[in-house]
Amino acid sequence: MQPSFENEREASRRSRTKANRVSPAWFLLFWFVMIAVGITATYYYSQHMKQSMIEQVQAQTNAQITSMQRNYEKQLKQMNEKLDQLQSKVQSFNELLEFTKDNASNKTDNSNKLYSQLNEVKKQLAALQQKMELLK
Numbered sequence: 001m002q003p004s005f006e007n008e009r010e011a012s013r014r015s016r017t018k019a020n021r022v023s024p025a026w027f028l029l030f031w032f033v034m035i036a037v038g039i040t041a042t043y044y045y046s047q048h049m050k051q052s053m054i055e056q057v058q059a060q061t062n063a064q065i066t067s068m069q070r071n072y073e074k075q076l077k078q079m080n081e082k083l084d085q086l087q088s089k090v091q092s093f094n095e096l097l098e099f100t101k102d103n104a105s106n107k108t109d110n111s112n113k114l115y116s117q118l119n120e121v122k123k124q125l126a127a128l129q130q131k132m133e134l135l136k
Contacts (some may be wrong), residue, residue, distance in 0.1 A: 081131045086124060093118045093121060097115060100114055
């Protein structure tokens, strides 16, 4: 009787071990699914981060463009004001030069001084106009 009892005990132990044991196929399938889920989650997260970064860069770029436009308009306005001031100076020098030419005698040489000042102002006006063209 002893051999059959021992065989039964050993058989029941083997069947319990088989029941408790997970087959390698299920184990590999579980890991395959876990890896696939991880890869998919990583892909979607990277796409989300990429989109978020694109939106941030776009917002920063728009802010910088707006700032540059304001700065450009401010500089252009200042240049126009300077140009208007120089234009009025040139006009007043032209009038003064005409007046001195009409009233000049051979004894005085004031017209040459005014003419050189007028040339200087014209040079400054030309330089300002070049700067304005560069800003445009």
